[in-house]
Amino acid sequence: MKLILQKFRFLLFFIIGIPIFLFHSHRADAGDHKNRLSIMPLENPAGWAATYHPGKIIAEMLQQSFAGQEIFHLAPAPKSPRLQQIKKKASGGKMHSGGTQLNHPIQYILAGKILHFTPGQPPSRAQIILNVGDALKQRAVIDIELELTNHHLQTSIAKRKFRINSIAGTVPYSLDASKVDFYSPKFQNSSIGKALLDLNRQVHAFMMMNLYPLPLEAEVTSVNQDKKEVVINVGRVDGIDFGELFNVYSVTLNYKDPFTQMDLGSGFTRRGVIRVKDVHEGFSIAAIEAGQGFETGELVRSRTTNPVPLDPGPGGQNEETPWWEPPENYSPAE
Numbered sequence: 001m002k003l004i005l006q007k008f009r010f011l012l013f014f015i016i017g018i019p020i021f022l023f024h025s026h027r028a029d030a031g032d033h034k035n036r037l038s039i040m041p042l043e044n045p046a047g048w049a050a051t052y053h054p055g056k057i058i059a060e061m062l063q064q065s066f067a068g069q070e071i072f073h074l075a076p077a078p079k080s081p082r083l084q085q086i087k088k089k090a091s092g093g094k095m096h097s098g099g100t101q102l103n104h105p106i107q108y109i110l111a112g113k114i115l116h117f118t119p120g121q122p123p124s125r126a127q128i129i130l131n132v133g134d135a136l137k138q139r140a141v142i143d144i145e146l147e148l149t150n151h152h153l154q155t156s157i158a159k160r161k162f163r164i165n166s167i168a169g170t171v172p173y174s175l176d177a178s179k180v181d182f183y184s185p186k187f188q189n190s191s192i193g194k195a196l197l198d199l200n201r202q203v204h205a206f207m208m209m210n211l212y213p214l215p216l217e218a219e220v221t222s223v224n225q226d227k228k229e230v231v232i233n234v235g236r237v238d239g240i241d242f243g244e245l246f247n248v249y250s251v252t253l254n255y256k257d258p259f260t261q262m263d264l265g266s267g268f269t270r271r272g273v274i275r276v277k278d279v280h281e282g283f284s285i286a287a288i289e290a291g292q293g294f295e296t297g298e299l300v301r302s303r304t305t306n307p308v309p310l311d312p313g314p315g316g317q318n319e320e321t322p323w324w325e326p327p328e329n330y331s332p333a334e
């Protein structure tokens with residue numbers, strides 16, 4: 001009888017326990033994190049005198065594109081940094097105050113400048129009369145430099161120049177309108193429209209290779225020592241899932257060599273491990289699995305990452321459903 005009960009318990013565990021274990025493991029390692037990203041308006045070219053601002057147009061295009069793809073959690077421009085007390089370990093192992101230092105919000109920033117921007121010049125009357133082939137087409141040239149930075153650590157992640165040249169347009173398009181309609185056929189069939197869409201694809205590929213695989217970062221916003229749990233400022237909108245593990249670090253920004261005063265970067269001291277137990281829209285509650293003495297403002301970093309794309313393709317976008325297809329509530333500009 002005892003042998004039969006043991007076999008029954010084993011069978012029950014196999015039927016119920018294994019699927020639960022597999023489901024839990026899958027959920028914890030989902031890896032669909034969405035790093036917080038702010039896209040800043042680009043600096044206009046030096047000496048720019050036109051009434052419209054190409055830097056804002058490019059930023060708005062990228063924002064609409066990334067919003068449609070839902071790859072990252074788009075965040076507003078970062079607020080002013082706050083002051084915090086930085087604690088450092090002395091050689092004797094004692095803690096002492098390292099003074100106050102600026103603490104920037106945790107998010108990534110994509111910013112840059114336009115080096116050259118030619119939206120396309122219409123052909124002259126002589127060219128129209130002579131009908132000199134490609135001279136009748138508007139030539140659009142975009143030359144920009146972008147940099148992706150970790151705003152919290154104030155470090156550069158990647159930098160790249162992009163140069164786009166297009167004469168493939170069949171219709172003219174003016175950027176002087178108060179709002180550029182990226183979905184309109186006229187924009188998409190113009191040389192500047194084709195150049196901007198090509199730029200968008202290349203920037204997507206750049207971001208998929210440099211930001212998408214990075215671990216998700218957050219902050220400890222409150223600590224409950226009695227319940228042994230913390231609250232972190234990422235949640236469902238950031239792709240957080242039940243059961244995920246995060247490492248907690250205290251960070252010393254801009255650590256300097258005491259002998260040469262050279263900036264050696266940021267120093268990370270691992271404080272412990274937390275596991276998400278309750279996920280809300282913009283925050284999560286996590287149980288402390290290891291470590292103690294956590295403090296608000298400490299860095300939280302995911303232990304799983306999104307996979308590095310082997311081939312992001314033309315911007316890492318799904319060509320079957322490109323972002324520039326009009327949304328359901330789209331209405332053409334008058």
